[in-house]
Amino acid sequence: MTTLAVWKFASCDGCQLSLLDCEDELLAVAGRVEIAHFLEATRAVEPGPYDVSLVEGSITTPEDAERIRHVREMSRVLVTLGACATAGGVQALRNFADIDEFRSVVYARPDYVSTLATSTPIAAHVDVDYELHGCPIDRRQLLDLITSLLLGRRPDLPGHSVCFECKRRGSVCVVVAHGTPCLGPVTRAGCGAICPAYQRGCFGCFGPAETPNAAAQAGLLRATGMAEDDVVRAYRTYNAADPTFIELSRVMAGPAPGAGPGGTGQEET
Amino acid sequence: MTATTDVSANQPVLIDVSALALLFETLREQGYTVVGPTVRDGAVVTAVLDSADQLPYGVGVETEAGRYRLRDRADRAAFAHSAGPQSWKNVLLPARTRRWSADRSPDGTMVVSGPDEPRRYALLGVRACDLAAIGVLDRVLAGGRHTDPVYAGRRDGNLIIAVECTEPGATCFCASMGTGPQCGAGFDLAMTELVDDDGHRFLVRAGTPAGAGILAALPGRPAGPASVGQARDAVAAAAARMGRTMPAVNLPGLLAANRQSPHWDDVASRCLTCGNCTMVCPTCFCTSTEDVTDLTGDHAERWQRWASCFDLDFSYLHGGSVRTSGQARYRQWISHKLGTWHDQFGMSGCVGCGRCIAWCPAGIDLTQEVDALAAAAAVTS
Ligand code: SF4
Numbered sequence: 001m002t003t004l005a006v007w008k009f010a011s012c013d014g015c016q017l018s019l020l021d022c023e024d025e026l027l028a029v030a031g032r033v034e035i036a037h038f039l040e041a042t043r044a045v046e047p048g049p050y051d052v053s054l055v056e057g058s059i060t061t062p063e064d065a066e067r068i069r070h071v072r073e074m075s076r077v078l079v080t081l082g083a084c085a086t087a088g089g090v091q092a093l094r095n096f097a098d099i100d101e102f103r104s105v106v107y108a109r110p111d112y113v114s115t116l117a118t119s120t121p122i123a124a125h126v127d128v129d130y131e132l133h134g135c136p137i138d139r140r141q142l143l144d145l146i147t148s149l150l151l152g153r154r155p156d157l158p159g160h161s162v163c164f165e166c167k168r169r170g171s172v173c174v175v176v177a178h179g180t181p182c183l184g185p186v187t188r189a190g191c192g193a194i195c196p197a198y199q200r201g202c203f204g205c206f207g208p209a210e211t212p213n214a215a216a217q218a219g220l221l222r223a224t225g226m227a228e229d230d231v232v233r234a235y236r237t238y239n240a241a242d243p244t245f246i247e248l249s250r251v252m253a254g255p256a257p258g259a260g261p262g263g264t265g266q267e268e269t
Numbered sequence: 270m271t272a273t274t275d276v277s278a279n280q281p282v283l284i285d286v287s288a289l290a291l292l293f294e295t296l297r298e299q300g301y302t303v304v305g306p307t308v309r310d311g312a313v314v315t316a317v318l319d320s321a322d323q324l325p326y327g328v329g330v331e332t333e334a335g336r337y338r339l340r341d342r343a344d345r346a347a348f349a350h351s352a353g354p355q356s357w358k359n360v361l362l363p364a365r366t367r368r369w370s371a372d373r374s375p376d377g378t379m380v381v382s383g384p385d386e387p388r389r390y391a392l393l394g395v396r397a398c399d400l401a402a403i404g405v406l407d408r409v410l411a412g413g414r415h416t417d418p419v420y421a422g423r424r425d426g427n428l429i430i431a432v433e434c435t436e437p438g439a440t441c442f443c444a445s446m447g448t449g450p451q452c453g454a455g456f457d458l459a460m461t462e463l464v465d466d467d468g469h470r471f472l473v474r475a476g477t478p479a480g481a482g483i484l485a486a487l488p489g490r491p492a493g494p495a496s497v498g499q500a501r502d503a504v505a506a507a508a509a510r511m512g513r514t515m516p517a518v519n520l521p522g523l524l525a526a527n528r529q530s531p532h533w534d535d536v537a538s539r540c541l542t543c544g545n546c547t548m549v550c551p552t553c554f555c556t557s558t559e560d561v562t563d564l565t566g567d568h569a570e571r572w573q574r575w576a577s578c579f580d581l582d583f584s585y586l587h588g589g590s591v592r593t594s595g596q597a598r599y600r601q602w603i604s605h606k607l608g609t610w611h612d613q614f615g616m617s618g619c620v621g622c623g624r625c626i627a628w629c630p631a632g633i634d635l636t637q638e639v640d641a642l643a644a645a646a647a648v649t650s
Pocket residue numbers: 162163164166167171172173174175176182183184185193196201202543545630
């Protein structure tokens with residue numbers, strides 16, 4: 001039987017919980033795979049190697065940087081779960097700040113805390129076979145990936161924008177109909193476009209879509225009234241260490257919606 | 270109480286707004302599921318309606334490139350709004366639908382079932398541009414050698430109740446595409462809404478025996494020349510109030526001759542490649558499939574879902590995607606709509622509804638892009 005291991009690095013456990021949250025399907029999963037290592041569910045641990053390792057969390061300590069190499073060596077297929085494991089998570093905000101200052105402000109005894117200056121995604125340390133995005137991941141995507149790996153078919157992991165799913169779902173666009181800022185046009189689909197269905201703009205928790213247009217999105221966000229600081233924060237939330245979102249967070253000007261041909265949105269200098 | 274009318278002579282009939290309730294009842298009795306306009310989340314959307322009360326009475330809309338807002342009207346008109354984010358494509362070619370499912374039994378045999386049995390739909394509030402769009406989809410999905418079973422099944426037995434536009438939007442340009450605002454053919458019933466001191470009423474004409482049958486069940490009175498003239502004038506006035514015009518140039522020729530135009534860089538700098546334009550377009554018919562299995566592999570389903578030429582995956586061939594740049598993808602979309610569609614299907618892929626203009630979060634307007642492309646071509650030639 002296929003063996004499955006679940007690993008935790010710096011994270012909140014929410015993505016692992018998504019697996020436990022697959023209530024209806026969980027028994028079926030347990031019947032098809034041998035769960036060899038999943039501390040959130042059971043203390044019983046089988047030794048490796050493992051066919052599939054699901055890895056949650058980012059690398060924030062020297063010990064974890066070692067441990068992930070060990071996990072990789074023991075795993076045939078390695079899948080990262082969620083924004084922390086694929087893009088550093090919210091804890092990657094430290095990458096833009098002084099870690100010693102953070103440590104001294106947060107902890108009573110900073111000297112007890114051994115940590116790296118950065119929070120980095122798993123792929124910065126070892127080869128990754130599949131990435132599941134989101135904060136948290138979408139449980140249907142997780143099940144589809146596990147099923148695909150079991151049956152040897154191609155998983156359905158789109159790289160296009162959230163807008164595709166938003167329209168397929170029949171939601172009314174919050175940008176066009178309400179003037180609400182939304183990261184959907186630059187964010188990878190996979191969540192089913194949940195936020196716009198509740199009249200909230202997309203928060204970008206799935207990270208960048210395949211070909212985001214930084215300037216056009218900046219123009220859109222600024223036109224909805226977002227200040228420069230807000231634009232930076234919008235990108236540096238769940239996927240703070242993602243290089244594409246970092247790039248997008250540095251672009252503050254772009255053509256306003258409806259600018260028309262030749263409309264660049266850049267200030268005349 | 271007005272007597273039910275003999276419409277065998279195909280005379281236009283006037284019905285009062287109160288007759289819409291009976292229209293719904295009649296449609297339901299005849300086994301139709303009514304789909305029509307209603308307000309949800311700040312827009313007029315199309316949805317399955319249970320009663321005429323759900324129609325958007327007194328709701329107007331303001332559209333611009335990348336912008337759409339509802340507004341209160343001074344009157345109680347139910348169809349005085351231009352295109353919302355959805356079209357009849359959402360009913361006839363749903364965004365996500367099952368093509369087939371298969372079950373493997375323990376003895377190894379396979380049981381396969383087709384798409385779910387569709388309902389019989391009555392489409393209420395179909396505009397002239399929408400009629401043209403359904404005509405395009407008929408040609409593409411049911412008029413060739415390869416019929417789309419989902420579309421054909423849902424299209425079969427439709428009843429189409431058109432409502433002519435008297436309130437075009439700022440993003441509308443059906444008049445310049447030759448598709449509206451007056452409804453020529455392709456409907457079972459066509460109505461024109463009239464609201465004034467003489468009351469809230471509809472001028473109705475039947476286009477088919479099925480439509481005539483429905484109309485005969487409604488309390489109506491023969492329309493006099495005054496009402497007929499009033500309706501005609503209202504629609505003619507709408508034609509003169511279109512917010513946009515498609516430039517009167519040879520579109521297929523322009524697009525074919527300018528594949529290397531510097532203008533594609535310009536539009537790509539504004540385009541998010543988000544795919545919204547193709548999703549809202551009532552004629553964009555592209556779909557892809559997604560296979561779903563349970564963990565055992567004994568149950569499998571194939572789902573069909575809307576695809577878009579703005580997706581990298583769309584042009585993925587062995588080894589990579591063909592159209593990777595935003596330039597190439599925007600050019601594909603507009604070239605197909607206005608150019609190569611003619612070669613493929615002998616018609617335009619654009620009916621001038623303006624949805625792609627209003628519902629583009631970047632407010633990109635294809636009529637302006639055509640203008641700019643033509644201007645750039647004039648400079649370089
Ligand atoms: S609400 Fe956001 S995700 Fe949905 S279509 Fe509009 S921009 Fe895209």
